[in-house]
Amino acid sequence: MTPAGSRKAAGLLQAFSPNKILSRSATNIIVATQVVVFLLIWAFASFKVLPKPGEVFASIGDLWTNQGLGQELLSSLSLNFEAVLISAVLSIGLAYLTVLPFFRPLVAAIGKGRFLSMAGFTLVFTLLVGGGHPLKLSLLVFAMTVFFVTSMASVVAEIPKADFDYARTLRMKEWRVVWEVVVLGTVDKAFEVLRQNAAIGWMMLTMVEGIYRGEGGIGALLLNQQKFFKMSEVFGIQIIILIVGLCQDLIIGAVRRFVCPYATLTLERK
Amino acid sequence: MLREKIAYDVRECLLSVKGVNLNLGGRPILRDVNFEVHNLYRPGMLQGQVVGLLGPSGMGKTQLFRILAGLNPPDSGHVLIGDPPVPVAAGMVGVVAQHYPLLHHRTILGNLVVAGRQAGQPAKAAETEAQRLLEVFGLKEQGEKYPVQLSGGQRQRAAIAQQFMCSNQLMLMDEPFSGLDPLALARMCQFIKDIAQTDEHKTFVIVTHDIASAIEVCDTLMVLGRDKGPDGHFIPGAKIQQTVDLIARGLAWHTGISRTPEFHAAVNEVKDLFAHL
Numbered sequence: 001m002t003p004a005g006s007r008k009a010a011g012l013l014q015a016f017s018p019n020k021i022l023s024r025s026a027t028n029i030i031v032a033t034q035v036v037v038f039l040l041i042w043a044f045a046s047f048k049v050l051p052k053p054g055e056v057f058a059s060i061g062d063l064w065t066n067q068g069l070g071q072e073l074l075s076s077l078s079l080n081f082e083a084v085l086i087s088a089v090l091s092i093g094l095a096y097l098t099v100l101p102f103f104r105p106l107v108a109a110i111g112k113g114r115f116l117s118m119a120g121f122t123l124v125f126t127l128l129v130g131g132g133h134p135l136k137l138s139l140l141v142f143a144m145t146v147f148f149v150t151s152m153a154s155v156v157a158e159i160p161k162a163d164f165d166y167a168r169t170l171r172m173k174e175w176r177v178v179w180e181v182v183v184l185g186t187v188d189k190a191f192e193v194l195r196q197n198a199a200i201g202w203m204m205l206t207m208v209e210g211i212y213r214g215e216g217g218i219g220a221l222l223l224n225q226q227k228f229f230k231m232s233e234v235f236g237i238q239i240i241i242l243i244v245g246l247c248q249d250l251i252i253g254a255v256r257r258f259v260c261p262y263a264t265l266t267l268e269r270k
Numbered sequence: 271m272l273r274e275k276i277a278y279d280v281r282e283c284l285l286s287v288k289g290v291n292l293n294l295g296g297r298p299i300l301r302d303v304n305f306e307v308h309n310l311y312r313p314g315m316l317q318g319q320v321v322g323l324l325g326p327s328g329m330g331k332t333q334l335f336r337i338l339a340g341l342n343p344p345d346s347g348h349v350l351i352g353d354p355p356v357p358v359a360a361g362m363v364g365v366v367a368q369h370y371p372l373l374h375h376r377t378i379l380g381n382l383v384v385a386g387r388q389a390g391q392p393a394k395a396a397e398t399e400a401q402r403l404l405e406v407f408g409l410k411e412q413g414e415k416y417p418v419q420l421s422g423g424q425r426q427r428a429a430i431a432q433q434f435m436c437s438n439q440l441m442l443m444d445e446p447f448s449g450l451d452p453l454a455l456a457r458m459c460q461f462i463k464d465i466a467q468t469d470e471h472k473t474f475v476i477v478t479h480d481i482a483s484a485i486e487v488c489d490t491l492m493v494l495g496r497d498k499g500p501d502g503h504f505i506p507g508a509k510i511q512q513t514v515d516l517i518a519r520g521l522a523w524h525t526g527i528s529r530t531p532e533f534h535a536a537v538n539e540v541k542d543l544f545a546h547l
Contacts, residue, residue: 162369162371165336165339165341165367166371168360169339169341169360169361169365169437170361170385170432170433171360171361171362171389171436172361180373184373187375188375260375262375262416262418265418
């Protein structure tokens with residue numbers, strides 16, 4: 001083996017040692033290998049219900065050209081974006097409000113809403129906002145907010161007392177302490193919480209779009225395919241949702257790195 | 271070794287701690303703590319004050335530090351600073367905590383500027399002063415970096431510079447010698463001595479349990495500890511047990527003092543005192 005080959009092999013072996021940082025090329029080799037292994041397992045799996053990769057990718061083409069996948073995706077993207085934006089504003093606002101003791105029980109109570117079933121709220125929300133888009137949006141916002149507010153309130157609650165005291169020693173009044181320590185000091189964490197909770201939106205989307213299918217959406221399309229046991233189409237739509245979700249993750253991560261460049265400077269795995 | 275006697279005057283009181291008592295959870299932590307720090311005037315030169323507040327662990331040093339910083343009020347007694355004296359409040363005294371906190375979301379220059387703005391300086395003046403201090407503290411090249419990008423020593427200096435931006439002449443330091451290697455320790459001691467000589471009213475109060483380093487940089491030591499009752503048991507609550515005038519002993523304001531027998535004798539004396547607190 002050539003010296004370069006030996007180095008590459010040694011680099012790959014590091015993947016089995018704890019807490020090692022791999023080079024980009026070694027990481028790419030590992031990812032490519034895992035994808036190939038996954039595709040091989042998928043292609044040669046003997047489960048009858050599992051469509052083959054070729055069938056799934058063909059179905060994506062069919063969904064795109066004949067069943068308006070692009071249109072449905074756009075509708076879901078817009079709904080999800082709207083819901084993420086509203087729930088982010090609500091949740092971050094509520095979490096920051098916990099600096100005022102008056103709001104802590106209220107915010108804690110909203111967070112406890114994550115134990116409740118959304119199905120039980122469908123009727124209530126229908127009566128409150130009517131059907132259609134407002135119903136889907138309100139259900140999605142509710143479902144995301146109860147998780148988002150819990151994570152964000154926890155970020156605020158876990159700020160050490162020493163950080164507050166330190167800001168006070170800089171002659172900051174209490175509202176300035178809130179701005180500097182609670183708001184600016186947690187922006188990077190807020191982005192991380194947003195990244196995690198925005199993913200919940202895609203999980204909830206299918207259910208919400210299933211409740212009111214008139215406006216379409218990728219969730220409605222998925223449920224329609226499932227109803228007729230079109231497994232290739234179901235898997236195709238899932239792959240599209242996964243790709244869109246990953247893109248959303250990457251965009252939020254990129255915005256976080258741009259807005260908070262300090263957040264990843266000392267991470268071992270950047 | 272015979273060292274020349276250094277002439278100085280004791281002038282106005284800069285820090286006065288009177289009858290400070292503190293109980294936590296019903297347990298006395300501090301009991302009638304009293305001391306004063308005066309402006310020591312040396313003719314022909316700028317000489318600030320460096321006072322060491324020493325004591326074994328668990329003697330309430332951190333609680334006293336918080337009271338001196340105006341972060342916590344004592345149960346009784348008071349802390350007055352300046353001339354004319356005013357009760358201390360958070361922000362009036364520079365506070366350099368043990369782990370050298372900085373605003374992690376701001377650059378070093380941003381950290382200094384925000385401190386200057388808090389002290390009421392206009393934006394332009396704050397930036398000019400921040401740039402000057404960065405140069406004085408050897409951090410000119412680090413201005414655009416974030417706190418996480420600094421070494422431990424740079425972070426220490428940045429934290430001190432930030433406090434200089436917004437506080438008066440009194441600076442409290444909590445365990446500034448903790449966790450430093452010998453070279454960094456020597457640099458830290460020299461740094462405090464140098465800064466103390468930038469202004470006659472510049473006053474450092476250093477809370478530490480590092481006896482040798484404290485004797486190296488301070489002009490006065492105050493040893494915090496508990497009294498013993500007639501039965502030999504400790505009475506809960508610490509107070510100043512002894513004040514060591516290092517100027518009178520010829521141990522302050524001289525160079526190379528740490529190599530002298532008098533220095534080692536003083537270290538051993540305070541160590542022995544610790545054993546009985």
